[in-house]
Amino acid sequence: MARVFTSKEFRRKRRLQDDFEEEDMSRVDFETSENVVVIPTFEEMNLKRELLRGIYAYGFNKPSMIQKRAIRPIVSGRDVIAQSQSGTGKTATFSIGLLQVIDTQLRETQALVLAPTRELAQQIQKVVLALGDRMNVQAHACIGGTNVGEDIRKLDYGQHVVVGTPGRVFDMITRQNLRTDSLKVFVMDEADEMLTKGNELLYLILGFKDQIYDIYRFLPPGIQVVVISATLPHEILEMTGKFMTEPIRILVKRDELTLEGIRQYFVHVEREDWKFETLCDLYDSITISQAVVFCNTRHKVEWLDEKMKESNFTVGAIHGEMDQKDRNEVVRKFRDGIYRVLISTDVWSRGLDIPGVSLVINYDVPTNREAYLHRIGRSGRYGRKGCAINFATTEDIPTMLEIESYYGTQIDEMPMNDILVNRLVLAATKNGIRNVQENISYINIDRPFSAMKLKKDVEEDLVDQILEKQSSASMVIRRNAVTVCQYIIRSAAFIPSLEKVSCQIIPNCRNHLPWPQGICSKCQPNPVTLNHQRYRHVDNVEIENKEIMSNFLSYWYKSHGQRMGFLFGRYEPMTDVPLGIRAVVTVIYEPPQITYTDGIDILEDPHDEIVDSLAECLGLKRIGWIFTDFLRDPDDPTLLHTYMLSAAECLIAAKYQNKYPNACKYSLDGTFGSKFVTLVLSGGENKMVDFAAYQVSNQGSALVAAECLLPSRSSPNMACVRRSTPTHYVPDVYYMCHDEYNNKIRKTAGLLPVEYLFVTIPVGLAKEMRYTLTSQEKPFPIENRSSIGSVQNIRVVGEYVKQFEESEFLKMISNFHFLVYLLTNTEVTFELDDLAELLDAVARQDSDLAKQWAENSIKWNEFKNLIGNEGESVGESEPWACGHCTYLNDHPNADCEMCSLPQKFNLIFNLRLFIMVDLDGSQSPHSHKISNTVFIIPAVIVLIIVGIVVYKLINTLQSKHKKKEEKKKAKGKQK
Known part of the structure; x- marks a missing residue:
């Protein structure tokens, strides 16, 4: 029910306003009240638990000077006059106080805040909502220039806190949509702007003072009044004495108002x-x-x-x-x-x-x-x-x-540094100007910052470049104008260090026992509010040539099993984007893994360090990982549309990014983010292979590093935020979204859409094919593919080498997979130092240096003799699976020991064989199992044969049954 004001109340309020104008306040002395209690921490203020969590979630660790002094009097119900420097948390001071006072169970307006500008009112509303996020507080901003109907609808719904400019608030009160019966606290922020007549133009246009008087007439008697501002002139303090009762005064002396920092x-x-x-x-x-x-x-x-x-x-x-x-x-x-x-x-x-x-x-x-x-x-x-x-x-x-x-x-x-003047002289001298000291003149020599100029023309860009080479400071020279010293701007400006998102408790806090016995704002990590990351560490992923993808995809075409590999390449500047970075993929290395039609088990790679060292010698580095996500269409020989990024894939990507961080000198620990990319091959909407690249955001990587996220069991594209346990603390996690009114709101993340965890990256093939190593027209078998019969042994090496002429030695040796085999084979052991000269030749594509190494290397000549024995094995080689009987052969012979069929028969039938893995990670060459998946031709043949047999058997049984029935009918007729 709207409040109706009687004429008697109006007369009482009007007399109050007249008193404002008449009473003499010249004798009032304004000083900070005595015995103002200073409370050092938020915990000691006895605030509501939900409000305390909202304070920490907002980013406050400890109260500022004004908060230590003013929050307690506001909470206790006293009138307060508070003055403090700009930027010290005055808005949060009265917001915390009124949130502690209001009752969220009562859907009535209990706090009214006035602000001189619309933008300030909107900011106060956001601060109140953020601090009271866990209290389910309702706050609305009533400001001019917005829809009146929306204000009426919101106020009729019920708001605990109303923030607004005086004009619109007064309008809502007179319309009786803003009910003042339940008001407990009345706050005036930036009170000097609303009460003073010092700015006559603003006073004539807005009439803030009269509007505030009109608003005060409608407020309940004895309402708590809080006045906040960075400046409170004496005349303002006199006015506040008219409608405040024995206020607590927290005033900053004039000489203390200068902002530190x-x-x-x-x-x-x-x-x-x-x-x-x-x-x-x-x-x-x-x-x-x-x-x-x-x-x-x-x-x-x-x-x-x-x-x-x-x-x-x-x-x-x-x-x-x-x-x-x-x-x-x-x-x-x-x-x-x-x-x-x-x-x-x-x-x-x-x-x-x-x-x-x-x-x-x-x-x-x-x-x-x-x-x-x-x-x-x-x-x-x-x-x-x-x-x-x-x-x-x-x-x-x-x-x-x-x-x-x-x-x-x-x-x-702003001074002109003499050192910079000397550098200018040096730069101008190198630019061909003689007698520079004589050509530099100062106007107003007592003001060294003003109007330094050169009488002769100087190429500005060239001087700037030379200055940059001399020092990180540079100077912009403007002829016939004021010279501004960029060095001063750079030294005066504050560039904060990049800080990582922390989700873990800081250990060894002295104020309390370790978690879970105790925790405080100093050691507790800040809450994480997930937003869509607006920047990329890598702006584009480029595949050097199509053969890289063709070789990687060949595994799925032969086995229909998923595949994973690591991307090796380099980072290059991307001129299409300012300060852009492009990741260029040169080769894909496939580690040991067990593949299935619907997943991959990644095994420990004993050659991991060798591969990284080899790549470094070739000028490459591990820049990402790649995996397939394919499903075959049973109705036609194409792919199903399978593009969907799951939470499990995002978490694995985040782990890799945390393992390979990005070096950054502006970070406190020397690293920030990661350039490690994830590349996914899946079925697109057109049933063709689709490329997609992405990175997990810095916030997502931090949550994964702290083990705060798990894949959801209910939905693959949702991540689940873990709950805190006595052994593992998890900070509060939120994400930003829009409500039904398209307002941006923050929600608690229980189940979290993975779209908040990653950033997409454009990916594609290079416009002009490049071959950092060499073209793979004559490929060497890729490592760890024995399940499809692709093995690396002496016989295979001999066949590979024989494809090349002697003059093509560099082309033959410039194969990453072949170089990995040289470093990991058991027949002739090559160390990285043995291949140092060769790898240098490969990196520079120097044919003469490669031939020279081949002639002088004793181990290479020994290796050549070994592979020249027509494929005969020396020592144990890698096992291979027969494509017909699935027997695991331990010897390198071309025929299977069990069925005597040739090894290449395996490539025709595409049957999979999985090598059993011992608990310690080692492979046992004597144990194997057959996949429960039978592929294509054998399956079809078996099914046809079984179908024919069953069909004939059913027909035979039906014919016999029919003859018996006919005989019974014939006997019945005879009887």
Whole structure:
């Protein structure tokens, strides 16, 4: 039921407003309240368990200074006036307090938060929802420029917390859709902006002060009031005394307001039209992630946005008169990193937090001291480091000095480093300019940062390149304009180290007993919120030539069993993509494995290190793995559509990526992510072989490394998040999705779709076939394929070598599988050092060096004599399976010992034989079993014969039965 206000209540509220204007507060003294309790940890605040988990899930490990002091008074129901530096967690302070106070079982509005801008109101709503995620809290943002009907529908449904701008909130109250009967807490964020008349233009347009007074008239008597801001001028504190009762005051002294970690500079720009060129110089030299440029007027924002876009810079612009939908879109693109630079008025200077912002540029110096503090507070959020640069004309110098004096801070001029001047002299000298020292002049010699220029033309790009070679610092030179020192930008900007996702408890915490007896925010891993990873470590996978795939696919064509192999190749720059990387596949090595029609058992490879060392000598490395996922169509000789990535395959891929990490100097431990790719061959929609490549995301790899994921038994394409046990802690895992209203929400991951775990990568054959080794027109048998009769022994080696002329020695020896056999055979033992010169010749494709090695190598000549004995065996060779009787032959003879049929008969009938594996992983040549799958021709023949026999037998029985029945009928008639 909506609340109806009587005329008596209206008169009482109006008298209250009159009191605001009349009472003299000049004698009130404002200081921080005595005996403010400081609570060092969230655990000691006695918060709800669900709220505490939401705090840790949001990323807070310990409370900030303002949170240690202000949360407890808010929770206890006291009125609070809190002032603290920008970026210290003020929004979370009052959000935690009101979430502790409200009762989520009661579907009524119990907390009202006012904010001066729409964007700030939306951000507060998101913080409240994130912190109260486990409490099932309902929060809605009532802001102008949005659909009124949607606000009415949401409010009628019931919201625990309402956040909004004063105009829309007052409208909802007067419409009686926002019911205030159950309100417990009233919060004013950035109160100075809403209550002061210092900005007359803003006051005339928005009338925030009167709107807040009107809203307060409808609030329950004795409601708890919380006032929050980074700046609270004396006149604001006087006003708050009218509607607050003995408030707890937590005020920061003026000289403590300067943000720690934010380095402040100003560039003296003598003319206004030089600012744009200076900004372009800065934009070119920015090495940080994102920056915000502030202007004083809407017209300046629109003009600067247009000029930057004309110069082909990707920027976004926002101001108070934009449509709300457009403002939301600009903010979204800036948060997502689509825009690196945002141009804005002061509408964006309050409370909004973008983690990537570490540079603020004041294109126009703000007109008041409070605006300056809020602007530069957009960088250095919550203890992070940042940088602020002010473009100051001669008229702005007094304002800058006043800001310095008021806050007791220091804003340095951007210096020109003498070392860089010397490097410029050196670079210009190498460019052919003589007497450089005489050609360098300074305008305003007392301001070394301003207007250094060369009287003679200097090729800017060449000077920059030479400077880059001299040092990692470089300088952008603009003639007839302000020279901006990129070295200062790079030294002032903060580039954080890349941190891996951690899903494991930090051991040896001193504050408590080890898990499961104890845990705290310091040792507990942060919750993992899975998003679709927006970047790739590898941008493309390229197969050098079609023979690589043909040789790999030949196993399935002969046996219909799945197959797995490791990809060896190299990484190359991909010029089609900025800073792109391409993985080029040169060869596929197949390790020991047992194959089935529906799976693969990967066995331990005793030659794993030998293969990696061989590849390294050839200039190759292990870059990924490949497997088949085929099903034969029983109705026609094609493939079924089998493309579906399962959770089990993703988990195996993640294990390989964790085993082969990517080296990165910007990471704390020297590695970040992985370039190891996964290639899948499956049946496409057109019933043809389909190629697909992907990588598991960094978040997914971290979860697999911590053993937090398992394949789901109910659905192959779902992963199951394990539960914590006394021996194994699993952090909270969420994933982002959209609800029925297309709002982006976060869900707890019990069963997790695998699409959140991987990133797809384009894959295909090279446009122009390449052969890093040599063409495989005369292939050598691939290793570990004895189950289809493809064996590597002396006889096979002799047949392979005889295919080549003596002049084709390099072509013959440049076969990866043949080189692996040379290093792993038991007849003549080659060490890697024995083949060093040969491998160098193969890598460089040097025919003369290869022939020279062949002539001088004693072991190779011994090997040649061995293979020249017409295939006669010396020593034990690899067993092979007969294709007719499936007997496992231990000798290399061409005929089977059991049935005397030739070995090549196996390739006709395609019967599979599996070598039994002992428990210790060794193969027993005397034990074998026959596959329960009988293939093609034998199966068809047997079935036809059995069918004919059964058919004849049935006909014989039916004819006999029929004759007996006829005889019985004949006897019956005779009787």
